[in-house]
Amino acid sequence: MNKKNTKDKIIDSAIELFSKKWFETVSVAEICRNAGVSNGVIYRYFKNKKVIFEYLLNLLLEYIEEITSTLQGNTSSEKLQDFSEKLFKIAIEKKSLVTIFREGQFRFPEYEEKLRNIYMKTLSDIFNKKISEVEYLYLLSPMRFVNIRYAYNALKTPIDNLKKYLLNGFFDYKLNDLEKLFSKPKFIKYKKDNKTKSKLLDSGIKLFGENGYFNVGIYDITKEAGFSVGTFYLLFDSKDEFLEEIVKIIGKKARDFLNTNQIDSLNPLEKIIRNIYNFILFFKKYHNYYLILREAEFVVNKEVVEYYNFYEKMYKKLFESFNYKDNILLANIFVGYNHYIGIESIFSKNIPSIKIFLKQFSKYLSNGIKHI
Numbered sequence: 001m002n003k004k005n006t007k008d009k010i011i012d013s014a015i016e017l018f019s020k021k022w023f024e025t026v027s028v029a030e031i032c033r034n035a036g037v038s039n040g041v042i043y044r045y046f047k048n049k050k051v052i053f054e055y056l057l058n059l060l061l062e063y064i065e066e067i068t069s070t071l072q073g074n075t076s077s078e079k080l081q082d083f084s085e086k087l088f089k090i091a092i093e094k095k096s097l098v099t100i101f102r103e104g105q106f107r108f109p110e111y112e113e114k115l116r117n118i119y120m121k122t123l124s125d126i127f128n129k130k131i132s133e134v135e136y137l138y139l140l141s142p143m144r145f146v147n148i149r150y151a152y153n154a155l156k157t158p159i160d161n162l163k164k165y166l167l168n169g170f171f172d173y174k175l176n177d178l179e180k181l182f183s184k185p186k187f188i189k190y191k192k193d194n195k196t197k198s199k200l201l202d203s204g205i206k207l208f209g210e211n212g213y214f215n216v217g218i219y220d221i222t223k224e225a226g227f228s229v230g231t232f233y234l235l236f237d238s239k240d241e242f243l244e245e246i247v248k249i250i251g252k253k254a255r256d257f258l259n260t261n262q263i264d265s266l267n268p269l270e271k272i273i274r275n276i277y278n279f280i281l282f283f284k285k286y287h288n289y290y291l292i293l294r295e296a297e298f299v300v301n302k303e304v305v306e307y308y309n310f311y312e313k314m315y316k317k318l319f320e321s322f323n324y325k326d327n328i329l330l331a332n333i334f335v336g337y338n339h340y341i342g343i344e345s346i347f348s349k350n351i352p353s354i355k356i357f358l359k360q361f362s363k364y365l366s367n368g369i370k371h372i
Helices: 003-020 029-036 039-044 049-068 076-093 095-107 109-127 133-152 160-170 196-211 216-224 230-235 239-260 269-287 287-296 301-321 327-347 353-365
Strands: none
Touching: 003 029, 003 049, 003 095, 029 039, 029 049, 029 133, 039 076, 049 076, 049 095, 049 301, 076 109, 076 160, 076 216, 095 109, 095 133, 109 133, 133 160, 133 327, 133 353, 160 327, 196 216, 196 230, 196 239, 196 287, 216 239, 239 269, 239 287, 239 301, 269 287, 269 301, 269 327, 269 353, 287 301, 287 327, 287 353, 301 327, 327 353
């Protein structure tokens, strides 16, 4: 048996399985069976499942580093265009590895940091300067999010204007009323519901947030809520269906919070900054909600896509009220800002003060990146 061919079969099998199923649900035996090799053979190449998974994460990182190391163009604008096109190409051509990496960045955050370092270096080379946190997130958040949405058919509008917006900015406004803009939002107090279904869902939110979806069983949920396992199955067909219901609850609470704390008198730029600010504060307060949503992406993806679709609709409506064109593209750009600023602020802790960050960020939204 050819060793190289055997290793390649194992790698191909792992890519196929990990891109379709959550890490926890894939076994070494399944990878071997799918590759058509015996169980013992895999250990000649990989110590365990985690090592295989991390090998795949590094495969994508190496590919990204290679493809972005040489950019075409004589100006920063031309190089940025080439960089954007290459990221789009990666999202399409390496879709399976990108899918695996999305779980990997959640499960093993050090790989997101490695990717961040690659992107930081590339941007520094493009603009011949050290890139700040604000500049990094201004440029990479929409590139990454829009490409992912497009690759997974959640975004069907052309994305050719993305570079134009990043270079020139989005608004002809400035932040004027900082006191109102950063005024304390109102957190909604929901009436306590003692119904059995609500108690089970509250227990699920608590346990999934603290321990993770796959580390919590139905027995754990019912024990926490004070019911029998049989009671759970009277209300839910499965644990996945239960998680879908939780995603809907989190989505509704986030919608209610953002809608309640909009301020109509703000100018368009201020309204956008206010939305991002409120989004960050909401998920900082309900830190576990964000963890549940990220994990749910790999379990009940359809429901999570609907969750993101709400934010797309929210921003689309805002940009329509500003009389902008390209509303769907713009909406996804700003959902991307929510997502990645949220990760860097809440989890990676790369944003010490969200107010200071957003004040600086607003200047790029107004002026673009062309001036740096």
